[in-house]
Amino acid sequence: xxxxxxxxxxxxxxxxxxxxxxxxxxxxxxxxxxxxxxxxxxxxxxxxxxxxxxxxxxxxxxxxxxxxxxxxxxxxxxxxxxxxxxxxxxxxxxxxxxxxxxxxxxxxxxxxxxxxxxxxxxxxxxxxxxxxxxxxxxxxxxxxxxxxxxxxxxxxxxxxxxxxxxxxxxxxxxxxxxxxxxxxxxxxxxx
Ligand code: AMP
Numbered sequence: 104x105x106x107x108x109x110x111x112x113x114x115x116x117x118x119x120x121x122x123x124x125x126x127x128x129x130x131x132x133x134x135x136x137x138x139x140x141x142x143x144x145x146x147x148x149x150x151x152x153x154x155x156x157x158x159x160x161x162x163x164x165x166x167x168x169x170x171x172x173x174x175x176x177x178x179x180x181x182x183x184x185x186x187x188x189x190x191x192x193x194x195x196x197x198x199x200x201x202x203x204x205x206x207x208x209x210x211x212x213x214x215x216x217x218x219x220x221x222x223x224x225x226x227x228x229x230x231x232x233x234x235x236x237x238x239x240x241x242x243x244x245x246x247x248x249x250x251x252x253x254x255x256x257x258x259x260x261x262x263x264x265x266x267x268x269x270x271x272x273x274x275x276x277x278x279x280x281x282x283x284x285x286x287x288x289x290x291x292x293x294x
Contacts, residue, residue, distance in 0.1 A: 104129060105205065107196070108184045109262055110213030112251045113220035114275050115282060119213060120184035122283045127182070127290075132174045134186040138162055141170075159247035161188050161254060168195050179205070189258040190265050210266035211286065213275035217252060224248050 104127060110116045117133065124131035135156075142153035148166075155162050171186045187193040200206050215223075225245065263270065271289045275282050 104180050104182075105200070105208050106182045106211055107187065107193075107207060107266075108182055108211045108213070109187070109259060110275060111215060111217065111220045111255045111259070112248070113222075113224035114213040114215040115223070115279065116184055116213050116275075118279050119275075119282055119286060120182055122279075123286060123290075124182045126283075126287070127180075129180045129182040130175075130178050131182050131184065132171065132178075132186075133184045134162075134167060134171055134174075134188075135184075137170050137174060157247070159251040159254065161258065164189070164191050164195070167192055168199075171196070172199055187262065188254075190261050193262055193265050207269060209269045209271050209290075210262070211290075212263060212266075212270055212272045213282070213286075214272050215275040219276055221248060221252065224251075 106123075106129070108116050108120050108123075117135070120131055120133065123129065138152050138156060141149045142156065143149070152162055152166070161167070167186060167188065171183065175181050175183070187196055197206070225248065263272075273282070273286050273289050277285075
């Protein structure tokens with residue numbers, strides 16, 4: 104099973120991706136997590152990625168493709184969360200998988216109304232990996248949220264059309280458990 108998982112910021116894809124990866128024994132690859140780890144390196148490229156994330160913009164396609172392709176090397180069962188973020192990445196991913204003699208099983212889209220997603224983002228706190236205190240992700244700052252939605256609408260949403268032949272749309276409203284049930288039900292026909 105090879106799945107890409109996408110949705111707007113605040114759609115809950117990170118939470119759901121964790122659940123599904125565990126439930127289906129898939130390797131969970133989150134490009135957001137991979138990039139946040141690179142920021143901690145304090146290298147020139149790490150700082151550049153950190154600035155891009157903090158601004159709510161997308162890391163360039165060459166870097167995103169490179170990081171993702173390396174992360175899935177040798178894997179046959181994976182769930183990718185946060186990639187592709189635009190149609191150019193999706194095309195490159197299809198070409199890459201084709202060269203590897205494989206293809207995606209499906210693209211899972213978590214559908215959440217923008218107002219609900221925005222509200223969730225504003226409230227979101229994540230646990231810092233090295234500290235006990237709660238903190239707000241830099242890109243969850245109210246000023247950046249607006250830009251992230253703009254990027255989503257212009258660049259990521261067109262993936263719905265691109266993946267129209269293999270998309271599974273799931274209503275992402277409700278409690279995390281309810282959403283997981285809906286996804287599992289929707290995935291049954293692709294297993
Ligand atoms: P996420 O955790 O998926 O919300 O990603 C956090 C940030 O990492 C995004 O706002 C982008 O700046 C960057 N990012 C993650 N995945 C990608 C990608 N596939 N292409 C470009 N930038 C990405």
